[in-house]
Amino acid sequence: MKKIIKNPYLHFVLLGLILALVPTLAKMGLMKTSYLTTLGGTFIFAIAALGLNILLGYSGLISLGTAGFMGFAAYLSAYFTADLALPFELSIILAVVIPTLLGILVGLVSLKIEGIYLAIATLAVSEILKKTFEEFDFFTNGFSGKTAQYPTLLGTFELDRAGTYYFVVAILILVMLLTYNLMNGRLGRALNAMRGSEAASQAMGVNLLNHRLIAFALATMYAAIAGVLYVHFVKYSYPTIWSLNLSLNFLAMIVIGGLRSIYGTLLGAFIVFAVPDLLLKQVPFFSDLSYVLNGILIIVVIIFYPNGLVHMFTDLKRFIVKLVKGEK
Amino acid sequence: MSTFIQVILRSLETGSIYALAALSIIIIFRTSNIVNFSQGAVAMFNTFVVTYLFNTMGINIWLAALGGIVSAILIGILIDLVVIRHTKKVHPEAKQIITLGMIMIVLGIAPLIFGVDPLRLPRLIEQGNLSILGADISYNGIFNILFGLLVMGGLFVILQKTKIGLAIRSTASNEHTAKLMGVPTKTVTMGAWAVAGVLGVISGVMTAPMTSVTLHIMDDVQLNALIAVVLGGFQTFYGPVVGAYIIGVGRNLLLYYGSSVWGGQILYILILVFLVFRPHGLFGKKIIKKV
Amino acid sequence: MQNNIDGLVLKVDGLSIAFGGLKAVDNLSFDIKENEVFGLIGPNGAGKTTVFNCITQFYKPNSGDILFKDRNGSVHNLLDKNVHDIIKLGLVRTFQNVELIRELSIIDNVLIGAHVDFKSNILDQALRLPRARKEEKKYRAEAMRVLSILGIEDRADAPAGGQPYGVLKKVEFARALMSNPRLIILDEPAAGLNDVETIELSKLIRRLRDELNCSILLVEHDMRLVMEVCDRICAISFGKFLAVGTPKEIKENKDVQVAYLGIEVDENA
Numbered sequence: 110m111k112k113i114i115k116n117p118y119l120h121f122v123l124l125g126l127i128l129a130l131v132p133t134l135a136k137m138g139l140m141k142t143s144y145l146t147t148l149g150g151t152f153i154f155a156i157a158a159l160g161l162n163i164l165l166g167y168s169g170l171i172s173l174g175t176a177g178f179m180g181f182a183a184y185l186s187a188y189f190t191a192d193l194a195l196p197f198e199l200s201i202i203l204a205v206v207i208p209t210l211l212g213i214l215v216g217l218v219s220l221k222i223e224g225i226y227l228a229i230a231t232l233a234v235s236e237i238l239k240k241t242f243e244e245f246d247f248f249t250n251g252f253s254g255k256t257a258q259y260p261t262l263l264g265t266f267e268l269d270r271a272g273t274y275y276f277v278v279a280i281l282i283l284v285m286l287l288t289y290n291l292m293n294g295r296l297g298r299a300l301n302a303m304r305g306s307e308a309a310s311q312a313m314g315v316n317l318l319n320h321r322l323i324a325f326a327l328a329t330m331y332a333a334i335a336g337v338l339y340v341h342f343v344k345y346s347y348p349t350i351w352s353l354n355l356s357l358n359f360l361a362m363i364v365i366g367g368l369r370s371i372y373g374t375l376l377g378a379f380i381v382f383a384v385p386d387l388l389l390k391q392v393p394f395f396s397d398l399s400y401v402l403n404g405i406l407i408i409v410v411i412i413f414y415p416n417g418l419v420h421m422f423t424d425l426k427r428f429i430v431k432l433v434k435g436e437k
Numbered sequence: 438m439s440t441f442i443q444v445i446l447r448s449l450e451t452g453s454i455y456a457l458a459a460l461s462i463i464i465i466f467r468t469s470n471i472v473n474f475s476q477g478a479v480a481m482f483n484t485f486v487v488t489y490l491f492n493t494m495g496i497n498i499w500l501a502a503l504g505g506i507v508s509a510i511l512i513g514i515l516i517d518l519v520v521i522r523h524t525k526k527v528h529p530e531a532k533q534i535i536t537l538g539m540i541m542i543v544l545g546i547a548p549l550i551f552g553v554d555p556l557r558l559p560r561l562i563e564q565g566n567l568s569i570l571g572a573d574i575s576y577n578g579i580f581n582i583l584f585g586l587l588v589m590g591g592l593f594v595i596l597q598k599t600k601i602g603l604a605i606r607s608t609a610s611n612e613h614t615a616k617l618m619g620v621p622t623k624t625v626t627m628g629a630w631a632v633a634g635v636l637g638v639i640s641g642v643m644t645a646p647m648t649s650v651t652l653h654i655m656d657d658v659q660l661n662a663l664i665a666v667v668l669g670g671f672q673t674f675y676g677p678v679v680g681a682y683i684i685g686v687g688r689n690l691l692l693y694y695g696s697s698v699w700g701g702q703i704l705y706i707l708i709l710v711f712l713v714f715r716p717h718g719l720f721g722k723k724i725i726k727k728v
Numbered sequence: 729m730q731n732n733i734d735g736l737v738l739k740v741d742g743l744s745i746a747f748g749g750l751k752a753v754d755n756l757s758f759d760i761k762e763n764e765v766f767g768l769i770g771p772n773g774a775g776k777t778t779v780f781n782c783i784t785q786f787y788k789p790n791s792g793d794i795l796f797k798d799r800n801g802s803v804h805n806l807l808d809k810n811v812h813d814i815i816k817l818g819l820v821r822t823f824q825n826v827e828l829i830r831e832l833s834i835i836d837n838v839l840i841g842a843h844v845d846f847k848s849n850i851l852d853q854a855l856r857l858p859r860a861r862k863e864e865k866k867y868r869a870e871a872m873r874v875l876s877i878l879g880i881e882d883r884a885d886a887p888a889g890g891q892p893y894g895v896l897k898k899v900e901f902a903r904a905l906m907s908n909p910r911l912i913i914l915d916e917p918a919a920g921l922n923d924v925e926t927i928e929l930s931k932l933i934r935r936l937r938d939e940l941n942c943s944i945l946l947v948e949h950d951m952r953l954v955m956e957v958c959d960r961i962c963a964i965s966f967g968k969f970l971a972v973g974t975p976k977e978i979k980e981n982k983d984v985q986v987a988y989l990g991i992e993v994d995e996n997a
């Protein structure tokens with residue numbers, strides 16, 4: 110029994126079921142319908158952040174290019190479905206594969222460039238992409254922005270907002286699960302080794318080039334998946350969305366939530382994206398200050414929980430245990 | 438020929454702006470070990486202060502600029518006292534995120550104080566053009582070039598020749614040792630944030646007349662300054678400044694003689710290729726870890 | 729390249745490497761027999777670790793050959809290999825300043841040593857297909873076995889960060905053993921260990937040679953340990969060969985005495 114309760118896969122599925130309740134709660138009037146959009150958006154951003162966590166948390170490679178790659182995939186998918194009328198499934202594959210190939214190219218550069226230099230090099234890549242979003246208007250519609258529709262699955266099932274939300278939750282849980290598997294196996298250990306000690310990992314047979322490319326490919330793939338989901342859930346894309354600030358936000362999510370923590374990433378995404386909308390904007394005086402308060406929250410969390418909020422739960426548990434024992 | 442000189446003069450002006458911003462970033466990096474992504478946002482805020490003093494309160498533009506410098510110093514000190522001082526134990530990646538938090542705070546407060554409409558800030562020297570070898574440049578442009586050089590030159594003299602400079606350099610090379618040797622590293626760091634703020638507002642006031650004062654006025658400057666720091670390398674104070682002028686000149690030349698749309702991006706690609714061959718920038722050295 | 733290296737596992741021939749004009753290793757030759765504990769000694773800065781780094785291809789030597797015989801008896805020139813391919817031949821090393829991953833559990837650190845033995849691809853791992861699961865189980869059991877040889881199996885799930893130094897050294901050992909090596913290179917294994925731990929270490933080194941049927945090359949400053957465990961010793965000074973022989977021969981060798989004495993005089997000056 111205990112073994113079943115501790116099964117990590119069960120946790121993921123349970124989480125998925127809970128998240129899937131939101132549209133029902135909204136329908137019952139227990140929750141504003143707008144929350145659906147906020148939460149769906151949060152989960153989409155969490156997917157991209159998970160990719161960045163593989164890159165930074167596990168592999169120790171920093172990127173500020175997440176936003177550019179995510180935007181690239183968003184435009185591609187909008188273009189494939191709207192302009193070329195490709196089926197959703199085909200367009201999602203193409204819109205993920207193409208940016209991933211570009212990500213691998215950047216991974217090649219990472220063998221030479223490291224640390225903060227790599228961060229700003231990837232930022233430059235992201236800015237080049239952003240410029241193409243602005244200029245290639247036959248494909249991106251320039252500054253006016255590109256619109257897309259909710260997905261149509263298998264050419265017949267036209268999803269509405271709630272339907273797309275379920276789809277996003279399903280992909281999120283799937284991505285979390287795959288990430289868990291990958292990071293707790295051979296690949297995860299190799300990436301960890303690469304981060305912890307390049308020399309030791311090489312001596313143990315880890316091919317640095319391969320693994321850096323894999324890390325970049327995975328991170329870009331996740332960002333691209335997120336980009337596709339974004340454009341079909343939010344239904345538009347502007348060049349200004351895919352800016353440095355968004356990339357920094359992804360970084361914030363994983364640092365606040367916890368490096369190398371899957372649940373932490375989701376928690377971080379929630380704090381960075383959902384807290385202003387769901388909580389701060391609801392309080393009358395705070396509504397104008399929601400952005401400011403979120404900034405303060407981020408700084409406070411980092412000063413007091415530099416290793417991520419996800420550790421708060423273990424600390425809390427320890428504290429309660431201590432309290433209970435103390436009373437005895 | 439005259440167009441070429443025209444382009445170069447323009448480049449030196451934008452180069453000055455990028456260089457001031459790049460120097461601002463590297464000063465913080467060397468003393469606090471933080472890549473300050475909020476550099477542009479804070480500079481934007483202080484530029485708004487100058488604009489507010491000038492537009493709304495009707496203060497003379499020079500005095501308004503001076504007011505902006507005072508505000509930059511105060512905000513710099515505030516950032517250090519309230520935030521940076523408490524981040525000694527925070528690991529490097531997390532430190533960068535703190536500056537993201539600061540961006541959010543600044544971006545949130547600025548519209549509350551200054552409104553959401555784009556504002557205009559005129560040049561410090563409103564009129565007058567100089568003709569050099571057939572190329573025209575405004576007095577203000579010349580002022581920007583010379584003043585930028587003067588400020589940076591002054592800073593380098595302070596860094597190299599004075600006791601304060603020695604304190605800053607020793608803090609930059611090893612804060613712990615510097616502290617043991619009696620260098621007041623806390624004051625040095627606080628001063629660095631103040632100076633960085635001042636450099637930021639100067640670049641902001643130089644940028645403002647070319648565009649309008651909005652929340653995003655410094656985005657482009659900040660981006661180019663960051664790339665300038667990488668190009669010049671994080672290990673010296675002068676590297677980023679050199680990098681900034683290279684970007685200023687290279688960008689304008691490519692925009693004018695290459696592609697007016699893609700010039701900037703072509704330059705970024707060239708810099709990326711350059712970095713593959715010199716991964717630590719023009720003046721950086723690789724630190725080899727022994728095993 | 730089929731040089732005759734009968735009875736040998738490693739043959740270093742005319743090895744030289746220079747850093748910016750400074751010759752760190754100068755025309756050095758030695759060989760290691762099968763089932764031998766071989767010591768490399770020399771005063772500080774003699775280039776011992778550089779020799780290790782050349783053998784394991786962290787540095788590419790300027791000249792010389794390094795021949796290695798793998799488990800199947802075929803001979804490889806290590807200079808033709810990539811640094812990450814060395815372990816596949818059966819040659820593995822430990823590091824002077826323990827290079828472990830603090831955030832990983834001890835058993836996960838040890839499992840990194842089996843990295844090259846895994847056959848499952850990314851898809852197998854992502855979906856936890858039977859192949860990946862079976863492999864993971866097999867090597868996890870193997871890692872536990874190695875940990876129990878070293879007597880630290882009870883700590884398998886504890887994070888490596890925060891463990892005492894003696895334990896960390898053993899974890900590095902365990903990681904090296906996972907690859908079932910022909911030759912283990914130990915870089916100052918006794919550094920930072922107390923007397924009891926050092927005695928334990930010397931027993932362990934001999935046990936490895938006898939039970940696992942492999943050779944050991946070690947650099948060590950603790951002369952007691954070197955003299956006790958090594959079958960043969962090679963002494964070098966400023967990257968140059970001084971002498972090779974049994975511990976007794978090395979102790980009595982004039983050149984070696986001068987090299988060590990010379991350094992001592994220098995230090996007092």
